[in-house]
Amino acid sequence: MDDEPLARSGVLARLTRHPDMHLVGEYADGKAALDGILNTPSDLVLLDIQMPNLDGFGLLDEIPQERRPLVIFLTAHDNFAVRAFDLKALDYILKPIDDDRFSESLDRAREAIASRHHGGATTLDLSEGRHRRRFSIRTGRRVTFIDSADVEWIEASGDYAILHCHRKEHLLRESLADLAKRLDPAMFIRAHRSTIVRLDCVAEMQALPNRDALIRLRDGTPLRVSRTYIANLLERLHERSIRS
Incomplete structure (x- = not known):
């Protein structure tokens, strides 16, 4: 209009x-x-x-x-x-x-x-009422299992996603959009169209001149937050600080 x-x-x-x-x-x-x-x-x-x-x-x-x-x-x-x-x-x-x-x-x-x-009210919706607890990473004939609690942040890589866990990267053959529907919204949140972050890994947040923001994870990793997601991220971080 x-x-x-x-x-x-x-x-x-x-x-x-x-x-x-x-x-x-x-x-x-x-x-x-x-x-x-x-x-x-x-x-x-x-x-x-x-x-x-x-x-x-x-x-x-x-x-x-x-x-x-x-x-x-x-x-x-x-x-x-x-x-x-x-x-x-x-x-x-x-x-x-x-x-x-x-x-x-x-x-x-x-x-x-x-x-x-789907009757929800969160940015990261559920799929079939279940949250992803583990990920299966295939490398040739080898399969590695990663717990979602070990994933610090996730970035899009074309039709795939890269899981970042303790300074290691794991290529997951799923899109970021599909993952967003399966992750636990109490743990993970969208920070950018190409990034999902685990809430308890966020150590600090700084506003940028263009109205985006920069977060720094506990291991020092800097990640950009698009202004689209700032308000929701701040609200969720505030909720966690009140509960803790």
Whole structure:
């Protein structure tokens, strides 16, 4: 939803690169958008803040929480982010929109939508109600078994993933996206579209000038955190500090 036709066309062009995203409507003002959302429920809304008749925040206030879709704000204004996240927005993207940033946000939306459809509320959803406790690593005829508690972080490597355990690397023939659905959300969290980290391995976190962040693991390994995942990571780290 955006009152600028050029801005809407740019978003639509980006969405065509993601064929699993199906458009159910587009609107040029807040009142029309509200009617459209209430009459045609959807999983995800890409929403501007300043629109005629009803702004983005007012629109969300009119939708009951149980009927509210996931929301990614697309705006030229950087001073509304706190309020947006207070309303549990999935993401907040500044215009002009960066293509990689947009793709990262849709990745996060896919995970959140999958979680909702499976009755969960975590970034790392479950698969068939089971968490991965061990990994089987094949090297020729040899199979090595690794406990998930020994995995410090995981990075994407094409269609595979690399497990990092005590300064050793193990190639796992599974994608990072598939792993994210099977890992225990109490232990692991997404830090980047290409990185998953074990929460209790995070020693410190530092903000970066571009609104991303840098975390350092207990063994000194530095990892970048994309701004898409910062809020959720901070919340989970805070929860762990309260429990410990």
